[in-house]
Amino acid sequence: MSIPQIKQKVVAYVRVSTGKQEASGLGIEAQLEYIHTAAKAQHWEVVAVFQETVSGTKAPEQRPEMAKAIAMALSMNIPIVAAKIDRISRDVEHMASLMKRVQLKVATMPQADNFQLHLFAALAEQERAFISQRTKDALKALQERADNGCVESIAKVQRRAHNLVGARQAKADMSKAIIPDGSAPKKISPHVAALMPHVKGFLFDGVKTLQGLADALNNAGHFTSRGGSWHPTSVARLMDSLSVSFMK
Structure with missing residues:
Protein backbone atom coordinates (compact mmCIF):
# COMPACT_ATOMS: atom_id res chain seq x y z
CA MET A 1 0.00 0.00 0.00
CA SER A 2 1.54 3.30 -1.11
CA ILE A 3 1.76 6.18 1.34
CA PRO A 4 0.11 9.39 0.05
CA GLN A 5 2.68 12.09 -0.61
CA ILE A 6 2.34 15.12 1.63
CA LYS A 7 1.80 18.27 -0.39
CA GLN A 8 3.95 21.34 0.23
CA LYS A 9 1.88 24.43 0.85
CA VAL A 10 2.75 27.48 -1.27
CA VAL A 11 1.49 31.02 -1.74
CA ALA A 12 0.99 32.00 -5.38
CA TYR A 13 1.79 35.48 -6.69
CA VAL A 14 0.52 36.80 -10.04
CA ARG A 15 1.50 40.15 -11.52
CA VAL A 16 0.80 42.02 -14.72
CA SER A 17 2.22 45.38 -15.71
CA THR A 18 0.01 48.28 -16.72
CA GLY A 19 -0.87 48.35 -20.41
CA LYS A 20 -1.77 45.50 -22.76
CA GLN A 21 -1.38 42.72 -20.17
CA GLU A 22 -3.90 44.36 -17.86
CA ALA A 23 -6.36 45.17 -20.65
CA SER A 24 -6.41 41.64 -22.06
CA GLY A 25 -6.33 39.69 -18.82
CA LEU A 26 -4.50 36.93 -20.73
CA GLY A 27 -1.34 37.46 -18.72
CA ILE A 28 -3.15 36.58 -15.52
CA GLU A 29 -4.79 33.44 -16.89
CA ALA A 30 -1.53 32.22 -18.41
CA GLN A 31 0.35 32.72 -15.14
CA LEU A 32 -2.31 30.89 -13.15
CA GLU A 33 -2.15 28.00 -15.60
CA TYR A 34 1.65 27.80 -15.24
CA ILE A 35 1.35 27.80 -11.45
CA HIS A 36 -1.40 25.19 -11.25
CA THR A 37 0.36 22.91 -13.75
CA ALA A 38 3.57 23.09 -11.71
CA ALA A 39 1.64 22.60 -8.46
CA LYS A 40 0.10 19.40 -9.80
CA ALA A 41 3.47 18.06 -10.96
CA GLN A 42 5.41 19.10 -7.85
CA HIS A 43 2.70 18.18 -5.31
CA TRP A 44 2.24 21.75 -4.12
CA GLU A 45 -0.93 22.97 -2.45
CA VAL A 46 -1.73 26.56 -3.39
CA VAL A 47 -3.25 28.00 -0.23
CA ALA A 48 -3.78 31.52 -1.58
CA VAL A 49 -3.26 33.59 -4.73
CA PHE A 50 -2.29 37.24 -4.56
CA GLN A 51 -2.79 39.17 -7.79
CA GLU A 52 -2.04 42.76 -8.77
CA THR A 53 -1.37 45.16 -11.60
CA VAL A 54 1.86 47.01 -10.95
CA SER A 55 5.16 47.71 -12.67
CA GLY A 56 7.93 45.18 -12.09
CA THR A 57 10.36 48.03 -11.47
CA LYS A 58 8.73 48.57 -8.08
CA ALA A 59 10.41 46.71 -5.22
CA PRO A 60 8.42 43.57 -4.27
CA GLU A 61 7.96 44.70 -0.68
CA GLN A 62 6.40 47.96 -1.91
CA ARG A 63 3.67 46.21 -3.90
CA PRO A 64 0.47 45.81 -1.80
CA GLU A 65 -0.42 42.25 -2.85
CA MET A 66 3.16 41.00 -2.79
CA ALA A 67 3.49 42.43 0.71
CA LYS A 68 0.46 40.33 1.72
CA ALA A 69 1.96 37.26 0.05
CA ILE A 70 5.23 37.78 1.93
CA ALA A 71 3.40 38.18 5.23
CA MET A 72 1.43 34.95 4.71
CA ALA A 73 4.49 33.02 3.53
CA LEU A 74 6.46 34.12 6.59
CA SER A 75 3.62 33.38 9.02
CA MET A 76 3.16 29.86 7.59
CA ASN A 77 6.86 29.29 6.81
CA ILE A 78 6.09 28.34 3.19
CA PRO A 79 7.42 29.51 -0.21
CA ILE A 80 6.02 32.06 -2.62
CA VAL A 81 5.60 30.71 -6.16
CA ALA A 82 5.32 32.79 -9.34
CA ALA A 83 4.85 31.68 -12.94
CA LYS A 84 8.13 33.19 -14.15
CA ILE A 85 11.00 34.94 -12.43
CA ASP A 86 10.25 38.30 -14.04
CA ARG A 87 6.82 38.26 -12.38
CA ILE A 88 8.69 38.59 -9.08
CA SER A 89 11.37 40.99 -10.31
CA ARG A 90 14.04 41.52 -12.95
CA ASP A 91 16.11 43.55 -10.50
CA VAL A 92 18.94 41.52 -8.96
CA GLU A 93 19.09 43.73 -5.88
CA HIS A 94 15.36 43.34 -5.28
CA MET A 95 15.57 39.57 -5.71
CA ALA A 96 18.54 39.25 -3.36
CA SER A 97 16.73 41.29 -0.69
CA LEU A 98 13.56 39.22 -1.02
CA MET A 99 15.44 35.91 -0.91
CA LYS A 100 16.88 36.87 2.47
CA ARG A 101 13.35 37.00 3.85
CA VAL A 102 11.37 34.26 2.14
CA GLN A 103 11.83 31.16 -0.01
CA LEU A 104 10.90 31.62 -3.67
CA LYS A 105 9.82 29.13 -6.33
CA VAL A 106 9.20 29.60 -10.04
CA ALA A 107 6.70 27.43 -11.90
CA THR A 108 8.74 27.27 -15.11
CA MET A 109 11.81 25.97 -13.22
CA PRO A 110 10.42 24.43 -10.02
CA GLN A 111 13.67 22.71 -8.97
CA ALA A 112 15.77 25.90 -9.04
CA ASP A 113 17.22 26.97 -5.69
CA ASN A 114 17.86 30.55 -4.56
CA PHE A 115 21.36 30.62 -6.07
CA GLN A 116 20.06 29.57 -9.47
CA LEU A 117 17.17 32.03 -9.26
CA HIS A 118 19.67 34.78 -8.48
CA LEU A 119 21.56 33.97 -11.69
CA PHE A 120 18.39 33.92 -13.77
CA ALA A 121 17.36 37.26 -12.23
CA ALA A 122 20.69 38.73 -13.36
CA LEU A 123 20.03 37.53 -16.90
CA ALA A 124 16.48 38.91 -16.79
CA GLU A 125 17.78 42.29 -15.61
CA GLN A 126 20.28 42.37 -18.47
CA GLU A 127 17.59 41.42 -20.97
CA ARG A 128 15.34 44.21 -19.68
CA ALA A 129 18.17 46.73 -20.14
CA PHE A 130 18.84 45.51 -23.69
CA ILE A 131 15.15 45.66 -24.66
CA SER A 132 14.76 49.13 -23.17
CA GLN A 133 17.78 50.47 -25.03
CA ARG A 134 16.78 48.89 -28.34
CA THR A 135 13.30 50.39 -28.03
CA LYS A 136 14.68 53.85 -27.27
CA ASP A 137 17.11 53.66 -30.19
CA ALA A 138 14.39 52.52 -32.60
CA LEU A 139 11.99 55.29 -31.53
CA LYS A 140 14.72 57.91 -31.75
CA ALA A 141 15.62 56.80 -35.28
CA LEU A 142 11.95 56.79 -36.28
CA GLN A 143 11.43 60.33 -34.93
CA GLU A 144 14.55 61.56 -36.74
CA ARG A 145 13.28 60.16 -40.05
CA ALA A 146 9.90 61.78 -39.43
CA ASP A 147 11.56 65.13 -38.64
CA ASN A 148 13.45 64.85 -41.94
CA GLY A 149 10.18 64.57 -43.84
CA CYS A 150 9.85 60.79 -44.36
CA VAL A 151 6.13 60.32 -45.06
CA GLU A 152 6.08 56.70 -43.90
CA SER A 153 7.87 57.57 -40.64
CA ILE A 154 5.51 60.48 -39.99
CA ALA A 155 2.55 58.10 -40.41
CA LYS A 156 4.13 55.60 -37.98
CA VAL A 157 4.71 58.31 -35.37
CA GLN A 158 1.10 59.44 -35.69
CA ARG A 159 -0.21 55.86 -35.41
CA ARG A 160 1.92 55.27 -32.33
CA ALA A 161 0.56 58.40 -30.67
CA HIS A 162 -2.98 57.33 -31.57
CA ASN A 163 -2.40 53.82 -30.20
CA LEU A 164 -1.05 55.19 -26.92
CA VAL A 165 -4.19 57.27 -26.46
CA GLY A 166 -6.33 54.23 -27.30
CA ALA A 167 -4.45 52.03 -24.83
CA ARG A 168 -5.01 54.53 -22.03
CA GLN A 169 -8.73 54.68 -22.85
CA ALA A 170 -8.97 50.89 -23.02
CA LYS A 171 -7.36 50.66 -19.60
CA ALA A 172 -9.94 53.06 -18.19
CA ASP A 173 -12.83 51.21 -19.87
CA MET A 174 -11.71 47.78 -18.67
CA SER A 175 -11.69 48.94 -15.06
CA LYS A 176 -15.41 49.69 -15.17
CA ALA A 177 -18.60 47.82 -15.95
CA ILE A 178 -21.60 49.92 -16.93
CA ILE A 179 -24.71 49.15 -14.93
CA PRO A 180 -27.80 48.74 -17.18
CA ASP A 181 -30.01 50.88 -14.95
CA GLY A 182 -27.74 53.88 -15.45
CA SER A 183 -26.38 53.98 -11.90
CA ALA A 184 -22.72 54.65 -11.09
CA PRO A 185 -20.26 52.40 -12.97
Missing part, protein backbone atom coordinates in the same frame (compact mmCIF):
# COMPACT_ATOMS: atom_id res chain seq x y z
CA LYS A 186 -18.85 49.44 -11.09
CA LYS A 187 -15.11 48.84 -10.95
CA ILE A 188 -13.96 45.32 -11.76
CA SER A 189 -10.56 43.65 -11.71
CA PRO A 190 -8.72 42.60 -14.87
CA HIS A 191 -9.25 38.95 -13.87
CA VAL A 192 -13.04 39.41 -13.68
CA ALA A 193 -13.05 41.39 -16.93
CA ALA A 194 -11.20 38.53 -18.66
CA LEU A 195 -13.95 36.12 -17.57
CA MET A 196 -16.72 38.17 -19.21
CA PRO A 197 -16.65 36.47 -22.65
CA HIS A 198 -16.51 32.99 -21.09
CA VAL A 199 -19.44 33.68 -18.76
CA LYS A 200 -21.51 35.16 -21.60
CA GLY A 201 -20.67 32.16 -23.77
CA PHE A 202 -21.87 29.70 -21.13
CA LEU A 203 -25.06 31.69 -20.59
CA PHE A 204 -25.68 31.79 -24.34
CA ASP A 205 -25.18 27.99 -24.46
CA GLY A 206 -28.05 27.59 -22.02
CA VAL A 207 -26.52 27.39 -18.55
CA LYS A 208 -29.33 28.44 -16.22
CA THR A 209 -28.16 27.81 -12.62
CA LEU A 210 -25.37 29.06 -10.37
CA GLN A 211 -24.11 25.51 -9.87
CA GLY A 212 -24.22 24.89 -13.61
CA LEU A 213 -22.15 28.01 -14.30
CA ALA A 214 -19.69 27.07 -11.53
CA ASP A 215 -19.26 23.61 -13.08
CA ALA A 216 -18.78 25.11 -16.55
CA LEU A 217 -16.08 27.51 -15.35
CA ASN A 218 -14.28 24.81 -13.35
CA ASN A 219 -14.39 22.28 -16.20
CA ALA A 220 -13.01 24.88 -18.61
CA GLY A 221 -10.07 25.59 -16.28
CA HIS A 222 -11.08 29.12 -15.31
CA PHE A 223 -10.08 29.67 -11.67
CA THR A 224 -11.16 32.31 -9.20
CA SER A 225 -8.83 35.27 -8.61
CA ARG A 226 -7.26 33.29 -5.74
CA GLY A 227 -6.80 30.20 -7.86
CA GLY A 228 -9.64 28.20 -6.31
CA SER A 229 -12.73 26.47 -7.70
CA TRP A 230 -16.02 28.21 -8.35
CA HIS A 231 -19.09 27.64 -6.17
CA PRO A 232 -22.64 29.03 -6.42
CA THR A 233 -21.87 31.85 -3.97
CA SER A 234 -18.72 33.01 -5.76
CA VAL A 235 -20.49 32.70 -9.14
CA ALA A 236 -23.31 34.90 -7.86
CA ARG A 237 -20.75 37.56 -6.89
CA LEU A 238 -19.07 37.21 -10.28
CA MET A 239 -22.35 37.69 -12.16
CA ASP A 240 -23.15 40.73 -10.01
CA SER A 241 -19.73 42.23 -10.78
CA LEU A 242 -20.25 41.65 -14.52
CA SER A 243 -23.89 42.79 -14.36
CA VAL A 244 -25.10 39.71 -16.22
CA SER A 245 -28.03 37.39 -15.57
CA PHE A 246 -29.34 34.05 -16.78
CA MET A 247 -31.11 34.09 -20.13
CA LYS A 248 -34.88 33.59 -19.96
Whole structure:
Protein backbone atom coordinates (compact mmCIF):
# COMPACT_ATOMS: atom_id res chain seq x y z
CA MET A 1 0.00 0.00 0.00
CA SER A 2 1.54 3.30 -1.11
CA ILE A 3 1.76 6.18 1.34
CA PRO A 4 0.11 9.39 0.05
CA GLN A 5 2.68 12.09 -0.61
CA ILE A 6 2.34 15.12 1.63
CA LYS A 7 1.80 18.27 -0.39
CA GLN A 8 3.95 21.34 0.23
CA LYS A 9 1.88 24.43 0.85
CA VAL A 10 2.75 27.48 -1.27
CA VAL A 11 1.49 31.02 -1.74
CA ALA A 12 0.99 32.00 -5.38
CA TYR A 13 1.79 35.48 -6.69
CA VAL A 14 0.52 36.80 -10.04
CA ARG A 15 1.50 40.15 -11.52
CA VAL A 16 0.80 42.02 -14.72
CA SER A 17 2.22 45.38 -15.71
CA THR A 18 0.01 48.28 -16.72
CA GLY A 19 -0.87 48.35 -20.41
CA LYS A 20 -1.77 45.50 -22.76
CA GLN A 21 -1.38 42.72 -20.17
CA GLU A 22 -3.90 44.36 -17.86
CA ALA A 23 -6.36 45.17 -20.65
CA SER A 24 -6.41 41.64 -22.06
CA GLY A 25 -6.33 39.69 -18.82
CA LEU A 26 -4.50 36.93 -20.73
CA GLY A 27 -1.34 37.46 -18.72
CA ILE A 28 -3.15 36.58 -15.52
CA GLU A 29 -4.79 33.44 -16.89
CA ALA A 30 -1.53 32.22 -18.41
CA GLN A 31 0.35 32.72 -15.14
CA LEU A 32 -2.31 30.89 -13.15
CA GLU A 33 -2.15 28.00 -15.60
CA TYR A 34 1.65 27.80 -15.24
CA ILE A 35 1.35 27.80 -11.45
CA HIS A 36 -1.40 25.19 -11.25
CA THR A 37 0.36 22.91 -13.75
CA ALA A 38 3.57 23.09 -11.71
CA ALA A 39 1.64 22.60 -8.46
CA LYS A 40 0.10 19.40 -9.80
CA ALA A 41 3.47 18.06 -10.96
CA GLN A 42 5.41 19.10 -7.85
CA HIS A 43 2.70 18.18 -5.31
CA TRP A 44 2.24 21.75 -4.12
CA GLU A 45 -0.93 22.97 -2.45
CA VAL A 46 -1.73 26.56 -3.39
CA VAL A 47 -3.25 28.00 -0.23
CA ALA A 48 -3.78 31.52 -1.58
CA VAL A 49 -3.26 33.59 -4.73
CA PHE A 50 -2.29 37.24 -4.56
CA GLN A 51 -2.79 39.17 -7.79
CA GLU A 52 -2.04 42.76 -8.77
CA THR A 53 -1.37 45.16 -11.60
CA VAL A 54 1.86 47.01 -10.95
CA SER A 55 5.16 47.71 -12.67
CA GLY A 56 7.93 45.18 -12.09
CA THR A 57 10.36 48.03 -11.47
CA LYS A 58 8.73 48.57 -8.08
CA ALA A 59 10.41 46.71 -5.22
CA PRO A 60 8.42 43.57 -4.27
CA GLU A 61 7.96 44.70 -0.68
CA GLN A 62 6.40 47.96 -1.91
CA ARG A 63 3.67 46.21 -3.90
CA PRO A 64 0.47 45.81 -1.80
CA GLU A 65 -0.42 42.25 -2.85
CA MET A 66 3.16 41.00 -2.79
CA ALA A 67 3.49 42.43 0.71
CA LYS A 68 0.46 40.33 1.72
CA ALA A 69 1.96 37.26 0.05
CA ILE A 70 5.23 37.78 1.93
CA ALA A 71 3.40 38.18 5.23
CA MET A 72 1.43 34.95 4.71
CA ALA A 73 4.49 33.02 3.53
CA LEU A 74 6.46 34.12 6.59
CA SER A 75 3.62 33.38 9.02
CA MET A 76 3.16 29.86 7.59
CA ASN A 77 6.86 29.29 6.81
CA ILE A 78 6.09 28.34 3.19
CA PRO A 79 7.42 29.51 -0.21
CA ILE A 80 6.02 32.06 -2.62
CA VAL A 81 5.60 30.71 -6.16
CA ALA A 82 5.32 32.79 -9.34
CA ALA A 83 4.85 31.68 -12.94
CA LYS A 84 8.13 33.19 -14.15
CA ILE A 85 11.00 34.94 -12.43
CA ASP A 86 10.25 38.30 -14.04
CA ARG A 87 6.82 38.26 -12.38
CA ILE A 88 8.69 38.59 -9.08
CA SER A 89 11.37 40.99 -10.31
CA ARG A 90 14.04 41.52 -12.95
CA ASP A 91 16.11 43.55 -10.50
CA VAL A 92 18.94 41.52 -8.96
CA GLU A 93 19.09 43.73 -5.88
CA HIS A 94 15.36 43.34 -5.28
CA MET A 95 15.57 39.57 -5.71
CA ALA A 96 18.54 39.25 -3.36
CA SER A 97 16.73 41.29 -0.69
CA LEU A 98 13.56 39.22 -1.02
CA MET A 99 15.44 35.91 -0.91
CA LYS A 100 16.88 36.87 2.47
CA ARG A 101 13.35 37.00 3.85
CA VAL A 102 11.37 34.26 2.14
CA GLN A 103 11.83 31.16 -0.01
CA LEU A 104 10.90 31.62 -3.67
CA LYS A 105 9.82 29.13 -6.33
CA VAL A 106 9.20 29.60 -10.04
CA ALA A 107 6.70 27.43 -11.90
CA THR A 108 8.74 27.27 -15.11
CA MET A 109 11.81 25.97 -13.22
CA PRO A 110 10.42 24.43 -10.02
CA GLN A 111 13.67 22.71 -8.97
CA ALA A 112 15.77 25.90 -9.04
CA ASP A 113 17.22 26.97 -5.69
CA ASN A 114 17.86 30.55 -4.56
CA PHE A 115 21.36 30.62 -6.07
CA GLN A 116 20.06 29.57 -9.47
CA LEU A 117 17.17 32.03 -9.26
CA HIS A 118 19.67 34.78 -8.48
CA LEU A 119 21.56 33.97 -11.69
CA PHE A 120 18.39 33.92 -13.77
CA ALA A 121 17.36 37.26 -12.23
CA ALA A 122 20.69 38.73 -13.36
CA LEU A 123 20.03 37.53 -16.90
CA ALA A 124 16.48 38.91 -16.79
CA GLU A 125 17.78 42.29 -15.61
CA GLN A 126 20.28 42.37 -18.47
CA GLU A 127 17.59 41.42 -20.97
CA ARG A 128 15.34 44.21 -19.68
CA ALA A 129 18.17 46.73 -20.14
CA PHE A 130 18.84 45.51 -23.69
CA ILE A 131 15.15 45.66 -24.66
CA SER A 132 14.76 49.13 -23.17
CA GLN A 133 17.78 50.47 -25.03
CA ARG A 134 16.78 48.89 -28.34
CA THR A 135 13.30 50.39 -28.03
CA LYS A 136 14.68 53.85 -27.27
CA ASP A 137 17.11 53.66 -30.19
CA ALA A 138 14.39 52.52 -32.60
CA LEU A 139 11.99 55.29 -31.53
CA LYS A 140 14.72 57.91 -31.75
CA ALA A 141 15.62 56.80 -35.28
CA LEU A 142 11.95 56.79 -36.28
CA GLN A 143 11.43 60.33 -34.93
CA GLU A 144 14.55 61.56 -36.74
CA ARG A 145 13.28 60.16 -40.05
CA ALA A 146 9.90 61.78 -39.43
CA ASP A 147 11.56 65.13 -38.64
CA ASN A 148 13.45 64.85 -41.94
CA GLY A 149 10.18 64.57 -43.84
CA CYS A 150 9.85 60.79 -44.36
CA VAL A 151 6.13 60.32 -45.06
CA GLU A 152 6.08 56.70 -43.90
CA SER A 153 7.87 57.57 -40.64
CA ILE A 154 5.51 60.48 -39.99
CA ALA A 155 2.55 58.10 -40.41
CA LYS A 156 4.13 55.60 -37.98
CA VAL A 157 4.71 58.31 -35.37
CA GLN A 158 1.10 59.44 -35.69
CA ARG A 159 -0.21 55.86 -35.41
CA ARG A 160 1.92 55.27 -32.33
CA ALA A 161 0.56 58.40 -30.67
CA HIS A 162 -2.98 57.33 -31.57
CA ASN A 163 -2.40 53.82 -30.20
CA LEU A 164 -1.05 55.19 -26.92
CA VAL A 165 -4.19 57.27 -26.46
CA GLY A 166 -6.33 54.23 -27.30
CA ALA A 167 -4.45 52.03 -24.83
CA ARG A 168 -5.01 54.53 -22.03
CA GLN A 169 -8.73 54.68 -22.85
CA ALA A 170 -8.97 50.89 -23.02
CA LYS A 171 -7.36 50.66 -19.60
CA ALA A 172 -9.94 53.06 -18.19
CA ASP A 173 -12.83 51.21 -19.87
CA MET A 174 -11.71 47.78 -18.67
CA SER A 175 -11.69 48.94 -15.06
CA LYS A 176 -15.41 49.69 -15.17
CA ALA A 177 -18.60 47.82 -15.95
CA ILE A 178 -21.60 49.92 -16.93
CA ILE A 179 -24.71 49.15 -14.93
CA PRO A 180 -27.80 48.74 -17.18
CA ASP A 181 -30.01 50.88 -14.95
CA GLY A 182 -27.74 53.88 -15.45
CA SER A 183 -26.38 53.98 -11.90
CA ALA A 184 -22.72 54.65 -11.09
CA PRO A 185 -20.26 52.40 -12.97
CA LYS A 186 -18.85 49.44 -11.09
CA LYS A 187 -15.11 48.84 -10.95
CA ILE A 188 -13.96 45.32 -11.76
CA SER A 189 -10.56 43.65 -11.71
CA PRO A 190 -8.72 42.60 -14.87
CA HIS A 191 -9.25 38.95 -13.87
CA VAL A 192 -13.04 39.41 -13.68
CA ALA A 193 -13.05 41.39 -16.93
CA ALA A 194 -11.20 38.53 -18.66
CA LEU A 195 -13.95 36.12 -17.57
CA MET A 196 -16.72 38.17 -19.21
CA PRO A 197 -16.65 36.47 -22.65
CA HIS A 198 -16.51 32.99 -21.09
CA VAL A 199 -19.44 33.68 -18.76
CA LYS A 200 -21.51 35.16 -21.60
CA GLY A 201 -20.67 32.16 -23.77
CA PHE A 202 -21.87 29.70 -21.13
CA LEU A 203 -25.06 31.69 -20.59
CA PHE A 204 -25.68 31.79 -24.34
CA ASP A 205 -25.18 27.99 -24.46
CA GLY A 206 -28.05 27.59 -22.02
CA VAL A 207 -26.52 27.39 -18.55
CA LYS A 208 -29.33 28.44 -16.22
CA THR A 209 -28.16 27.81 -12.62
CA LEU A 210 -25.37 29.06 -10.37
CA GLN A 211 -24.11 25.51 -9.87
CA GLY A 212 -24.22 24.89 -13.61
CA LEU A 213 -22.15 28.01 -14.30
CA ALA A 214 -19.69 27.07 -11.53
CA ASP A 215 -19.26 23.61 -13.08
CA ALA A 216 -18.78 25.11 -16.55
CA LEU A 217 -16.08 27.51 -15.35
CA ASN A 218 -14.28 24.81 -13.35
CA ASN A 219 -14.39 22.28 -16.20
CA ALA A 220 -13.01 24.88 -18.61
CA GLY A 221 -10.07 25.59 -16.28
CA HIS A 222 -11.08 29.12 -15.31
CA PHE A 223 -10.08 29.67 -11.67
CA THR A 224 -11.16 32.31 -9.20
CA SER A 225 -8.83 35.27 -8.61
CA ARG A 226 -7.26 33.29 -5.74
CA GLY A 227 -6.80 30.20 -7.86
CA GLY A 228 -9.64 28.20 -6.31
CA SER A 229 -12.73 26.47 -7.70
CA TRP A 230 -16.02 28.21 -8.35
CA HIS A 231 -19.09 27.64 -6.17
CA PRO A 232 -22.64 29.03 -6.42
CA THR A 233 -21.87 31.85 -3.97
CA SER A 234 -18.72 33.01 -5.76
CA VAL A 235 -20.49 32.70 -9.14
CA ALA A 236 -23.31 34.90 -7.86
CA ARG A 237 -20.75 37.56 -6.89
CA LEU A 238 -19.07 37.21 -10.28
CA MET A 239 -22.35 37.69 -12.16
CA ASP A 240 -23.15 40.73 -10.01
CA SER A 241 -19.73 42.23 -10.78
CA LEU A 242 -20.25 41.65 -14.52
CA SER A 243 -23.89 42.79 -14.36
CA VAL A 244 -25.10 39.71 -16.22
CA SER A 245 -28.03 37.39 -15.57
CA PHE A 246 -29.34 34.05 -16.78
CA MET A 247 -31.11 34.09 -20.13
CA LYS A 248 -34.88 33.59 -19.96
